[in-house]
Amino acid sequence: MKTALESLRNASALYNEKLVKLMKSFGMTIAEHRLLLLIESGLDTQEKISLATKLDTSTLSRQLKSAVRKELLDKLATGRDKRQLIYSVTEKGQSDLKGIAAELARIDANVFSDWNQNDRALLDQLLDKLEKSI
Template sequence: MKDILVALNSAAKNHRTQLFSITKATGLTISEWKLLTQVIAGNTTQEVLSETTKLDISTLSRQLKRLVEKQMIEKTAVGKDKRQLIYKVTDKGVKASEYVQTEIDQLTERVFNHWTDEEKNLLKILINRLEKSLGRI
């Protein structure tokens, strides 16, 4: 049996590979998809997006630019000097996000379909506990 942290890291890598395949089908990277979900959630300015995603402004600007180029979001300049940008998801962005979420839900179902509710709840508890323990170090 693998060491706990080794097994957890292996599972995370496997999950990331699956998530990469899912997002790639929509033409998005995982990072772009996560940012797209933030815009859909109503975080529509760079300032708010930077706070919620913990991304620096230059990284955030590049990712937003790519989402605009891929027509997943659109930007509108507002204010007296038109320097502030408001981002809004497009229909294409909504469809891409819905597709990714549906695929993730199906993946989760395939992974845990033989697990009891008790086992799933225990795993949640233990992972949350592990995360807190690692955060204290």
């Protein structure tokens, strides 16, 4: 018999498969999508993003370079020595974020189509309790 945590892990793996497929359809990775969301929220430098995500600078630098190369992000050199980079989401990046958000909403609606409002509220409550327990 599966434990509750094994069931959560399995559900997470299934959702992650859908997420990877969705991101690939937009030509990006899950990590790049998260970067775009962070930058859109105002974390516009590598230092700010690194502090928020706890990612080491070499990993973050590779992800940022990839997103710039894919024209999802723009970068602007600032400061006296032009070594500080400010990142912003491009029009293409913004368009992709909107498309992904719409598709994620569709997936959510499909997953929970047979759930009533009480079921959803209970799930939220139980997941919140689980997070606090872990």
